[in-house]
Amino acid sequence: MHYKKAKGILSPKNSMNLYRGCKHGCIYCDSRSKCYNMEHDFEDIEVKENAIELLEAALKRKRKKCMIGLGAMSDPYMPLEEEIEYTRKALSLIYQYGFGFTAITKSDKILRDIDLLKKINTKTKCVVQMTLTTYDENLCKIIEPNVCTTYERFKTLKRLNEENIQTVVWLCPILPFINDDEYNLRGILNYCIKAKVKGIINFGMGVTLRDGNREYFYKNLDKHFTGLKEKYIRTYANSYILNSPNNEKLMKIFHETCDKHNIMHNNDEIFNYINTFEQKKYKQLKLF
Numbered sequence: 001m002h003y004k005k006a007k008g009i010l011s012p013k014n015s016m017n018l019y020r021g022c023k024h025g026c027i028y029c030d031s032r033s034k035c036y037n038m039e040h041d042f043e044d045i046e047v048k049e050n051a052i053e054l055l056e057a058a059l060k061r062k063r064k065k066c067m068i069g070l071g072a073m074s075d076p077y078m079p080l081e082e083e084i085e086y087t088r089k090a091l092s093l094i095y096q097y098g099f100g101f102t103a104i105t106k107s108d109k110i111l112r113d114i115d116l117l118k119k120i121n122t123k124t125k126c127v128v129q130m131t132l133t134t135y136d137e138n139l140c141k142i143i144e145p146n147v148c149t150t151y152e153r154f155k156t157l158k159r160l161n162e163e164n165i166q167t168v169v170w171l172c173p174i175l176p177f178i179n180d181d182e183y184n185l186r187g188i189l190n191y192c193i194k195a196k197v198k199g200i201i202n203f204g205m206g207v208t209l210r211d212g213n214r215e216y217f218y219k220n221l222d223k224h225f226t227g228l229k230e231k232y233i234r235t236y237a238n239s240y241i242l243n244s245p246n247n248e249k250l251m252k253i254f255h256e257t258c259d260k261h262n263i264m265h266n267n268d269e270i271f272n273y274i275n276t277f278e279q280k281k282y283k284q285l286k287l288f
Contacts, residue, residue: 001045010055013275014212016055016068020046022074026148027220028173033075034212045080052089059097066277067100067125074138075147075213078105087258091116093121100277104126104170108148108156114163121165125278127198128160130171134179135187142224143175150191157195166198168270171254173207176235177228180205180244182253189257199264199273206243214238 009016022031022040026232031041040046048054059068066089069078076087087103089112094101101120103110110117110128120126128151134140140149144226148156157167174180185205192200209217221229236242244250264273 001047003047003049005050009051010058014066015072017073018048018051019074019252023078023146024075025215026144028207030208030213032213032216033210040242042108051086056093065099067101067275068094071104075105075107076080076103077105077109086103088113095120098123102274104129106131106147108152111156117165118163124280127166127168127274129168129170130157132188135184154191154195161196168199169197171202172203172243175207176242176244180246185250185253193261199270200258201267201270202254204243205247208241210240247285
């Protein structure tokens, strides 16, 4: 871990990353790609030293309330968050200034901040987005080794639902020849149904690879799945989008299941929901 001062914190779309890099070790992570110009080792987490001050200044300047997003590039609930609590401090400011909040995470550590999530949710909207890729727990520990398993994330989604906090699942990536089968898909969908998620984001059954994350992915294929790297190279060469051979069949199951259980599954519709600020109104009680 190291600190570095940032010039700004909020993107034009009101999202932010308090950290750069990650220690979850997910073998497919796109954030390792060279196009993001990370100038340090991915596991040497860069902490934006002045992020909280920048965030407060940005929130004070905003004339119109909006949703503030967290975690598009680096998980806001990595282990170091327990030590420095930048995410919790950011949540406190978001609540203080009356903004909505959404975050993408793979970690059950988000439950540490359920008090703030509930407070935000009483004033406006709080949406927790959680990635689920692998139903089999042993396989999950190989693909996403340093973060809680899919079952633990499912329990987190259920707890959030019990607290009336809306949830959205990212069902991606699905890795060809590894977890691109009906068993895996139906297992994840059953978790989503039981947890009463609002929507499921999916861009097709497959994975994306480019310079930086491709090398790391192939290194882990050699380590855990003997001979599979060669099959990937034969099948996809240097393609960016690697669709599963089972894509059509699995997408049909996905859409039919979501329709049956009234789960949003149109990506544009879900993103519109996530990004739309809502001010909750309460009727004033009459004393006499």
